[in-house]
Amino acid sequence: MKAITYTSSGGPGVLTLSERPVPEPGTGEVRVRVRVSGVNPTDWKSRQGADPAGEQVPNQDGSGVVDAVGPGVPGSRVGERVWLWEAAWRRADGTAQEYVTLPARQAVALPEHASFDLGASLGIPALTAHRTLTVADGGPERLAPGALDGRTVLVAGGAGAVGNAAIQLARWAGATVITTVSGPAKGELARAAGAHHVVDYRAQDAAAEIRRIAPDGVHIVVEVAPGANAALDVAVAAPNAVVAFYADDRESAAVPVRGSMVPNLRWQGVLVYTVPAAAKDHAVAAVSAAVADGELRAGPEAGLPFHRFPLERTAEAHTAVQEGAVGKVLIDVA
Numbered sequence: 001m002k003a004i005t006y007t008s009s010g011g012p013g014v015l016t017l018s019e020r021p022v023p024e025p026g027t028g029e030v031r032v033r034v035r036v037s038g039v040n041p042t043d044w045k046s047r048q049g050a051d052p053a054g055e056q057v058p059n060q061d062g063s064g065v066v067d068a069v070g071p072g073v074p075g076s077r078v079g080e081r082v083w084l085w086e087a088a089w090r091r092a093d094g095t096a097q098e099y100v101t102l103p104a105r106q107a108v109a110l111p112e113h114a115s116f117d118l119g120a121s122l123g124i125p126a127l128t129a130h131r132t133l134t135v136a137d138g139g140p141e142r143l144a145p146g147a148l149d150g151r152t153v154l155v156a157g158g159a160g161a162v163g164n165a166a167i168q169l170a171r172w173a174g175a176t177v178i179t180t181v182s183g184p185a186k187g188e189l190a191r192a193a194g195a196h197h198v199v200d201y202r203a204q205d206a207a208a209e210i211r212r213i214a215p216d217g218v219h220i221v222v223e224v225a226p227g228a229n230a231a232l233d234v235a236v237a238a239p240n241a242v243v244a245f246y247a248d249d250r251e252s253a254a255v256p257v258r259g260s261m262v263p264n265l266r267w268q269g270v271l272v273y274t275v276p277a278a279a280k281d282h283a284v285a286a287v288s289a290a291v292a293d294g295e296l297r298a299g300p301e302a303g304l305p306f307h308r309f310p311l312e313r314t315a316e317a318h319t320a321v322q323e324g325a326v327g328k329v330l331i332d333v334a
Helices: 041-048 116-121 123-132 161-172 184-193 206-213 226-236 257-261 277-292 311-322
Strands: 002-005 016-019 029-039 061-069 081-084 099-103 107-109 152-156 176-181 197-200 218-223 237-245 266-269 306-310 328-332
Touching: 002 311, 016 311, 029 081, 029 116, 029 311, 041 311, 061 099, 061 116, 061 123, 081 116, 107 277, 116 123, 116 328, 123 161, 123 218, 123 277, 152 161, 152 226, 161 176, 161 184, 161 218, 161 277, 176 184, 176 206, 184 197, 197 206, 206 226, 218 226, 226 237, 226 257, 306 311, 311 328
Parallel strands: 152 176, 152 218, 176 197, 218 237, 237 266, 306 328
Antiparallel strands: 002 016, 029 061, 029 099, 029 328, 061 081, 081 107
């Protein structure tokens, strides 16, 4: 089978198109014929980080069809359409290959009405978004219709992949959704995702506009840039609100101490890989439910345009993500 591999860290040039044997699933595993591989910022950051222990296949997310199962997995899963999450987390086998084996729980049923493109767009962005929306005091632990009724959510960077998923999931759960963007084009993407209110922070006084929309403040902030937005978040937060941030760990933020203390504002870090197992299970279940309801979508009509590459151009796909491609970068594997 064809696979993209690397044996040392570095730029996209370390990625090589290789031939590998088709793997066999072990106990509790499934083998998936990968249709589409999704690329996230953590994929190129991992590639540029420490040297892998051996031959590494990149990319955490993907979609495809189960074509074999290992001991302990029902044979009825063969032929099941699935979306994949964290395929390469502490494992040598990501989704940038024609077949991948992984624990059965990390291959989740994908409804017939959901495309493989959507399946490959879930994973890291959607699970991150779910976590940011479920860390407030009093929950909910799992999103569902009505779970965020009466809450106002502010999504910073509504045109990003996590921001897009957060808008859709929050709206599905009943929240009023406000998002900030850096210009009209990104504003259109956020509206397509379903944001009720879009604030262009370059053209408007963001704090004043958000307070006009939500005079009592916002209850949850989904924050991609705490270093730049800390003062804004404090200015618009409701009492006992939470700022759930998932930014690059190389960024630092100066948190207004008094402004956070008086309203009991909580700053909550989110890294999807180390989320507690129970919370991860809740996220997977909720994301699957939203997909089944048709309320979690992808593509230009959902504010998440696709950028496609064939498997042999995976290096270009990684470069596109690193250079800030707006939308979702996908690799056609099959």
